[in-house]
Amino acid sequence: MNVDYIKKSDNISVARDCFDAALSVDCGQSFRWKKVGENEICGIAFGKSLRFVQNEETVTFLGVSDEEFVEIWVPYFDLNRDYSAICERLKADAYLGKAVEEFRGIRILRQDSWEAICSFIISQNNNIPRIKGIIDRLCETLGNPIDGGFSFPSAEKIAQSGIDSLAPLRAGFRAKYIIDAAEKIASGEVDLQKIALAPLDEGRDELIKIKGVGEKVAQCSLLYGFGKVDAFPVDVWVKRIMAELYPDGLPECANGVRGIAQQYLFHWYRIHSK
DNA sequence: CGCCAGGCTTCTA
DNA sequence: TAGAAGCATGGC
Numbered sequence: 001m002n003v004d005y006i007k008k009s010d011n012i013s014v015a016r017d018c019f020d021a022a023l024s025v026d027c028g029q030s031f032r033w034k035k036v037g038e039n040e041i042c043g044i045a046f047g048k049s050l051r052f053v054q055n056e057e058t059v060t061f062l063g064v065s066d067e068e069f070v071e072i073w074v075p076y077f078d079l080n081r082d083y084s085a086i087c088e089r090l091k092a093d094a095y096l097g098k099a100v101e102e103f104r105g106i107r108i109l110r111q112d113s114w115e116a117i118c119s120f121i122i123s124q125n126n127n128i129p130r131i132k133g134i135i136d137r138l139c140e141t142l143g144n145p146i147d148g149g150f151s152f153p154s155a156e157k158i159a160q161s162g163i164d165s166l167a168p169l170r171a172g173f174r175a176k177y178i179i180d181a182a183e184k185i186a187s188g189e190v191d192l193q194k195i196a197l198a199p200l201d202e203g204r205d206e207l208i209k210i211k212g213v214g215e216k217v218a219q220c221s222l223l224y225g226f227g228k229v230d231a232f233p234v235d236v237w238v239k240r241i242m243a244e245l246y247p248d249g250l251p252e253c254a255n256g257v258r259g260i261a262q263q264y265l266f267h268w269y270r271i272h273s274k
Numbered sequence: 275c276g277c278c279a280g281g282c283t284t285c286t287a
Numbered sequence: 288t289a290g291a292a293g294c295a296t297g298g299c
Contacts, residue, residue, distance in 0.1 A: 028280060120280080127279035130297060172295025177282085214282050235280035266280080 003079040005069065012069050013058040018083040020105020021052055021059045027267045029109045029224050031119055031132045032139075032152070042148060044139075046072050046112055049148040078107045078227070086260060092253035095245050096261055099268035106267060108229055108260055113192045114185060115152045116225025117207065120217045121177045137169045138178075158182035177212025184210055196226050203228070223259040232258040241269050 006013045022041055025033035033043035042051045050073065051062045061073060074080060087104060091097040111119075118138075123131050135152075142157050142165065143150035158166075159182040166175040184190040190210060195203040200222060207218040215234070222231035232250075234242070242249075254261035 121282095123279095124281040125279060125294080126281085126296085127298080130279075133297090170296060173282090173293090174295080212282065216281060220280075233280075237280065270280095 001080050001082055003074055007066065010063045010065075011060050012064050012066075013060045014079065016054065016057055016059060016105065018087065018104060019059060019077070019079070019107060020054070020103075021077060021107075022054055023103065023105055023267075024077065024107045024109060027103075027106055027263065028128065028270075029263070030111060031123075031128070031135050044146060044149050044151060045076055045115075047144075047146065047151045048072055049146050051148075075110050075227075078110055081107075081229075083107065083260075086257055089253050090257075090261055090264070093251040095268075096251065096254065096264060099264035103264055103267055106263055108227070108263060109224055110227040111224050112152065113196070113221070113225040114155050117181055117185070117210070117213070117217070117221045118152075118155075118158075118178060120220040120224075121181055121210075121212045122171060122174055123220075124174065124212070124217060126174075134169050134171045134174075138166070138171075141165065141168050155182040155185040159186040174212065177210070180211040181213065195222075200228055200231060204231075219259075223262075229257050229259045230255075232262055235266075237266055237270055238262060241265050 003014060022039070025041060025043060030043070030045075032045065033041055036042045036051070037053070039055060040051065040053045042049065044050070048068060050064065053060050053062065061069060064073065087100045090100050119131070119135055122134050126134075139150035139152055142153035142161055158178065163175055163179045166178060169175065171178065185192060190206055195206050198206070203222050203226065204215075204218045207213050207221055208215070213221070219231045219233035222228040223233060250258055250261060
């Protein structure tokens with residue numbers, strides 16, 4: 001399956017069918033996107049800054065070449081996956097059906113592996129505004145300046161810089177975990193390429209070698225950083241969802257895409273419990 | 275002041 | 288192997 005898109009001057013537009021970019025970048029998967037206008041959002045991923053606008057019908061990527069769109073943003077927004085078919089399948093379950101109906105455009109963001117690991121280490125026992133602040137300061141402190149912000153610093157750069165360089169982040173007890181992750185990944189002791197190719201359980205076993213990475217952070221990394229859509233992060237919210245709605249486990253229709261199901265349920269449940 | 279935030283490590287029995 | 292304390296920081 002290949003995405004259809006329309007190119008006009010420097011902009012690329014994609015139909016909103018099963019694609020809500022604004023919601024996807026703001027439902028707890030990524031922490032690097034900011035609203036800059038009514039329907040306008042900016043962010044940085046894979047060392048590229050992006051500004052996009054969306055209306056009822058389309059998402060428009062501003063100032064993006066065909067190459068950049070195809071190589072970076074199509075995989076990032078998971079645009080070659082048939083979410084329409086997945087959503088249909090998830091409707092076999094009543095709660096998933098409601099979640100999918102209400103938040104149909106959510107996509108699982110295929111983020112940089114290292115950025116996802118590091119971001120979800122930072123997320124532990126923390127709240128979203130503060131997670132964003134710590135990550136912003138990490139990028140400002142050790143990332144490279146890009147048009148409109150800073151790139152996410154590499155594991156090598158963080159490992160070389162050492163824990164004292166993380167003081168400005170005010171990350172608390174997480175700073176030592178960030179360093180351990182950076183060191184193990186920079187040295188190859190934890191091999192991201194191998195995890196990308198390995199079955200879920202093997203990837204998970206590799207990731208939890210990092211201090212500060214437990215079951216939940218490992219599953220988030222696999223889901224958002226390796227595109228493993230069957231990874232299943234269980235945080236406090238999903239724990240509540242499982243206890244209340246699925247005491248016998250997720251329904252069968254979620255098999256193979258449990259991470260996607262999780263994302264719809266997570267967002268749906270949080271919205272309705274506020 | 276206390277409680278909580280997309281948890282994890284360490285200590286204890 | 289299960290359960291609880293401790294962890295840094297900031298918003299409420």
